Amino acid sequence: MTQTHNLFSPIKVGSSELQNRIVLAPLTRTRALPGNVPSDLATEYYAQRAASPGTLLITEATYISPGSAGVPIPGDGIVPGIWSDEQLEAWKKVFKAVHDRGSKIYVQLWDIGRVAWYHKLQELGNYFPTGPSAIPMKGEESEHLKALTHWEIKGKVALYVNAAKNAIAAGADGVEIHSANGYLPDTFLRSASNQRTDEYGGSIENRARFSLEIVDAITEAIGADKTAIRLSPWSTFQDIEVNDTETPAQFTYLFEQLQKRADEGKQLAYVHVVEPRLFGPPEPWATNEPFRKIWKGNFIRAGGYDRETALEDADKSDNTLIAFGRDFIANPDLVQRLKNNEPLAKYDRTTFYVPGAKGYTDYPAYKM
Ligand SMILES: Cc1cc2nc3c(=O)[nH]c(=O)nc-3n(C[C@H](O)[C@H](O)[C@H](O)COP(=O)(O)O)c2cc1C
Known part of the structure; x- marks a missing residue:
């Protein structure tokens, strides 16, 4: 069967050639x-999903530092980080397994911000949930939530930059x-969660400053062609208005600013919405x-896609x-199945956040 659709055509994303x-x-x-x-299960999980050469994988959200932790998910589940040598050695194995299959991998850099669970943060040190302002989600306690100071x-x-450098040093593609x-940078973008009166709040330009400073600092450190950003303008998740x-x-x-940087020769690898x-x-x-019209570079869209809409x-x-x-999650060979128009397996929601291989690598x- 000849494939004439863009979905199955090669494309260059930053410095990565995809198929x-x-x-x-x-x-x-x-x-x-x-x-x-x-x-090691993570290595297997990503390797399975890299099996069709030239596929782009984005990792699970990964803590940039101990103070960015505190995932608000019940249970003892652990999220990976990218600050320690031990973590980097493990990531090297993941990245190598993906590259051995001819695919590419970007690390998603995460600071949880105001929705972090205090008791989980405290397991890693004397850290507190933080936000642009000490405004909790509706119905949540604000006792431990702190507004970040300018410094x-x-x-x-600086922690985002450190994490980005670590990712590249360990072999990630971006x-x-x-x-x-609703995590830290997103809360800066909204006046309901950002009521700062300094240069990080109070106006559209000021609310965009934190995300753009991260973009610029990472671009400076590793290059725009290895830097990307994910935005969810319309997400009401975690009490975002x-x-x-x-x-x-x-x-x-924000999109105009990203395009301005592209026009000046610093085009991000992609913007993900x-x-x-x-x-x-x-x-x-x-x-x-409207954002798609402003941003001329690579654009990743996510959310509720099936073969036809994709x-x-x-x-x-x-x-x-x-x-x-x-x-x-449920179709490790999703790329092949979409290419061949084969039926998809249904995911099991109960195994999204539990330990072990079940619902992960199995x-x-x-x-046929
Ligand atoms: C189990 C699970 C974990 C998720 N973790 C993240 C995450 O770490 N970072 C993120 O930006 N989005 C995360 N999301 C959102 C997904 O990236 C995606 O936007 C969402 O599932 C919609 O795409 P879909 O309809 O194809 O599933 C998660 C979603 C699910 C179901």
């Missing part, structure tokens, strides 16, 4: 070892700044299309890629 435009979305799976060290914000930027889903005025204006500015349909039927104004959206432009989350490849 298709199907991407493994970042997926927290809480199966790291004590010390926030990726396990702490600069310190956070990093994706997690500026989505969206509306028809501030949200479009805020993200229009979460589609609004993931949060219920979207309001007519909740759409990423083919359609990838065919709409020369540089759109489609990320799959839940379907890639989903079989398709058999």
Whole structure:
């Protein structure tokens, strides 16, 4: 069968040559070892999903430092980090396994921000949940939540850079700044969670400053062609407020700033957006299309895609890629199945965040 669809066509993303435009979305799976060290099972899990050469994988969200931890998921599940030698040695194995299969991998850089669980942070040291302001999610206690000081914000930027350098030194192809889903950078982008009166709050430009400072500092450290960012303009997850005025204006500015950097020769490898349909039927104004028009570079879209909608959206432009989350959990050979139009296995939600191989590395490849 001849494949004429963009989804199955090669594309260059930053410095990575890909053979298709199907991407493994970042997926927290809480199966790291004590010390926030990726396990050998993680190597197997990513290797399985790298099996179709030239596929882009994005890692699960990965703590940039102990103080960025505290995943708000019940249980003892552990998220990996990327600050210690032991973690880096384990990541090297993951990256090598992916490269051995001819695929590419970006590390998603995570600071949890205000939604971090205090008791989990305290297991790693005397750390506190932090945000642009000490405004908790509705119904949550604010006792331990601290507003970052000016110098702490600069310190956070430095930690993102350190993590990005570590990722590249260990062999990753790039990093994706997690500026989505209500975590630290996302909370800076919204006036409901950011009521600062310094240069990081109070205006559209100021609210975008933290995300853009991270972009610029990482670009400077590892190159724009290895740097990417994830945004979820319309996500209401974790008490993020969206509306028809501030949200479009805020993200229009942010996309314009990213495009400005591209025009000046610092084009990010990609910008990754979460589609609004993931949060219920979207309001007519909740759409990423205006941002797609501003940003001319590679654009990854994620959220509720199936084969048909992925083919359609990838065919709409020369540089759109489609990320799959839940379907890639249950279908390690998703790229082959989509190519061959084979049926997809259903994911088991109960094993998203439990330990061990079950629901992680034991989903079989398709058999006729
Ligand atoms: C188990 C699970 C873990 C996730 N972890 C992350 C994460 O670490 N970082 C992130 O940006 N999004 C995360 N997401 C969101 C996915 O990247 C993706 O946007 C979402 O699942 C929608 O895509 P889908 O409809 O193809 O599943 C997670 C989703 C699931 C189901």
